[in-house]
Amino acid sequence: xxxxxxxxxxxxxxxxxxxxxxxxxxxxxxxxxxxxxxxxxxxxxxxxxxxxxxxxxxxxxxxxxxxxxxxxxxxxxxxxxxxxxxxxx
Amino acid sequence: xxxxxxxxxxxxxxxxxxxxxxxxxxxxxxxxxxxxxxxxxxxxxxxxxxxxxxxxxxxxxxxxxxxxxxxxxxxxxxxxxxxxxxxxxxxxxxxxxxxxxxxxxxxxxxxxxxxxxxxxxxxxxxxxxxxxxxxxxxxxxxxxxxxxxxxxxxxxxxxxxxxxxxxxxxxxxxxxxxxxxxxxxxxxxxxxxxxxxxxxxxxxxxxxxxxxxxxxxxxxxxxxxxxxxxxxxxxxxxxxxxxxxxxxxxxxxxxxxxxxxxxxxxxxxxxxxxxxxxxxxxxxxxxxxxxxxxxxxxxxxxxxxxxxxxxxxxxxxxxxxxxxxxxxxxxxxxxxxxxxxxxxxxxxxxxxxxxxxxxxxxxxxxxxxxxxxxxxxxxxxxxxxxxxxxxxxxxxxxxxxxxxxxxxxxx
Numbered sequence: 001x002x003x004x005x006x007x008x009x010x011x012x013x014x015x016x017x018x019x020x021x022x023x024x025x026x027x028x029x030x031x032x033x034x035x036x037x038x039x040x041x042x043x044x045x046x047x048x049x050x051x052x053x054x055x056x057x058x059x060x061x062x063x064x065x066x067x068x069x070x071x072x073x074x075x076x077x078x079x080x081x082x083x084x085x086x087x088x089x
Numbered sequence: 090x091x092x093x094x095x096x097x098x099x100x101x102x103x104x105x106x107x108x109x110x111x112x113x114x115x116x117x118x119x120x121x122x123x124x125x126x127x128x129x130x131x132x133x134x135x136x137x138x139x140x141x142x143x144x145x146x147x148x149x150x151x152x153x154x155x156x157x158x159x160x161x162x163x164x165x166x167x168x169x170x171x172x173x174x175x176x177x178x179x180x181x182x183x184x185x186x187x188x189x190x191x192x193x194x195x196x197x198x199x200x201x202x203x204x205x206x207x208x209x210x211x212x213x214x215x216x217x218x219x220x221x222x223x224x225x226x227x228x229x230x231x232x233x234x235x236x237x238x239x240x241x242x243x244x245x246x247x248x249x250x251x252x253x254x255x256x257x258x259x260x261x262x263x264x265x266x267x268x269x270x271x272x273x274x275x276x277x278x279x280x281x282x283x284x285x286x287x288x289x290x291x292x293x294x295x296x297x298x299x300x301x302x303x304x305x306x307x308x309x310x311x312x313x314x315x316x317x318x319x320x321x322x323x324x325x326x327x328x329x330x331x332x333x334x335x336x337x338x339x340x341x342x343x344x345x346x347x348x349x350x351x352x353x354x355x356x357x358x359x360x361x362x363x364x365x366x367x368x369x370x371x372x373x374x375x376x377x378x379x380x381x382x383x384x385x386x387x388x389x390x391x392x393x394x395x396x397x398x399x400x401x402x403x404x405x406x407x408x409x410x411x412x413x414x415x416x417x418x419x420x421x422x423x424x425x426x427x428x429x430x431x432x433x434x435x436x437x438x439x440x441x442x443x444x445x446x447x448x449x450x451x452x453x454x455x456x457x458x459x460x461x462x463x464x465x466x467x468x469x470x471x472x473x474x475x476x477x478x479x480x481x482x483x484x485x486x487x488x489x490x491x492x493x494x495x496x497x498x499x500x
Contacts, residue, residue: 014441015457016465016472022441050449062442066108066449070441 004084007033011080021071021080030067037063037087059083091394097481099124099386110451113486118263118291118430118477119455120313123383127316130382134375141371143342157374160381161364167384168308169299170325174363177331178377181322182290183213185309186257188324188337188367189286190217194255196335200226203252205283207232207240208467209262212460214288218257232258234467238265238420246277253283260292260308264461264473265420266403266430268292275304284330290314294479295399295428297392306330312376317383321376324367331363340369395480399429402478402487406431409491415498419473432473435497440472443497447474450493 007029012022025033038052044060045053052063059079061071074080097103100122105112114122134156140149142157161173170176179185198204204218208231218229230248233241240258249256256278261268271287278285286307292298293308294315300308307330312321326334336343343366345359360366387395404424410416415436421427435443440456447454455475458465465472476490 014439014472015462016440020439020441022445051446062445064445064449068445068448070439070445072439 002089004081004088007088008084011077013077019074021074021077023069023071023080023084025067025069027067033088034063034065034067037069040087056083056087091390091398091480093398093481093483096390097483099126100481101125101128103481107451107453108449113452113482113489115476115478115482115486115490116453116455117479117482118266118314118459118475120319121294121316121479122481123318123379124316124386126386127318127379127382131318131375131379134378139375142374143365153374156381157372157377160377163381163384164323167388168293168325169301171301171328175300175325175328175331177324177326177364177367178372178380179322179324179367180320180373181311181313182211182288182309185307185322185324186213186286186288187217189255189307189309189326189334190221192337192367193284193330193334194218194221195225198222198225198227198254201252202227202254203230203250204228205230205232205245205248205253205256205258205278207245207258208234208463209238209240209264209267210257210259210461210463211263211288211290212462214257214259215463227254228252231463234464236468237422238262238464238468239267239426240269242270242273245274249277249281249283251281253278253281255284255286257286257288259288259290260298261289261295261428261430262461262464263291263430264432264459264464264475266291266427266432266477267421268296268426268428271303271305279304291428291430294387296396300325312380312383315380315383316386317380318373318376321373321380323380328363331367334367336360336366336369338367338369342372343367343369390480396428398480399478400424402482402484403427403429403431405484406476406478406487406490409487410494412491413494413498416494419468419470429479430475430477432475434470434473435494438497440474443474446497447490447493450489450496452490452493 009026010024014020041054041056063069102122138152140153142154161176165173165176233244275285284306287305289308289310293310306327308325313319345361348357407424417434419432444456457472
């Protein structure tokens, strides 16, 4: 069965007042992950095919075609897991 | 002649691409890249000389011991210590400061005493003292910083007193790159009968450092920030101070004798000589050998040249960043008081967003608090992005960095 862990290599919780989560997708799955997310999230803005400003269920985040994403204003890691599951599975 | 383009040829990693762009490595305050000479020295040790050090008579152990001791001597020469007995190899700056806290502080700091630190410190020069104060009950007093992040020397003068037993400050701030006046601080500390410990993590790799000239009692620094391997660093201590400092860890290598007293049914222990009494267990021998190669590399280039190059790079970066309307450089505006570090922010973006954006173009910078949350609070910053330079960085890389930052503005 496919899981979030199949796509995600690491999650970094940032330091600083802004408590963001940075998600780094697995190198060999990043293109698939980016494609799935772009299909399911609402595109607010994009900068060529490099960076996408997206929204999904009141969560705003920025997706980089290099296979990284920064999720803002999430309270807990479990919330991130739920969002990622809906976006990727 | 100091030529960063030529120097770059020694660093294999600088040839790689990241996200289809040539790598620009501006995270040198976190760790430096390693030249071929250091990588080869470690490999050569494992391929030809690997054995445990000291107390074995066989040839390989003799060779390993000699190399490990040579590494101590080389580091001692590099910072003009009196000899290898003043150089303790540790994992890095953090462990070096913890060694002082537990080896010296645990036995010398009491309820009526004070440890003076500053608000510009890395957490590694705050947390050990705060933890130990809970055990011994002494006060930790924080020296203020000015609005531009420079040390408030008037406040420092007011806070050092006869109660102060040790003053623990950064030589160079890891956030702003500000170079503190070590001699002035040491003089003040000694006038009050206090010891002076400096965090040299951001100074020893970048400036000529002479411990005798500076007069410091302790100096802590990391090998991995000065072209050496990770997991190796140094605590310099004046011989007479180290002699009065107890070991931080116990085990093999750091003892002269562990004799079982049959009457007491206990062991009587005597310490090994300096510096080994502080190096319990099998040390990071290959790391020490790698650090020796790094020190030789830096010595060959000349630390005055390294400093001059980084000063030039800092000034150039600060000048070019003025062209970016949305970019604010934090800290002092005068590059001559700084050393190789430029903290900055981009209007409307978090530092992590900035770092991710730059990463997409192959440019590596740090974001967040850089383990210095109190300084960010004082400067009223939620976090910062940090570009930090080293001897292999070029003005062309700064041009590219500025071009990409302008791209952020454009979009």
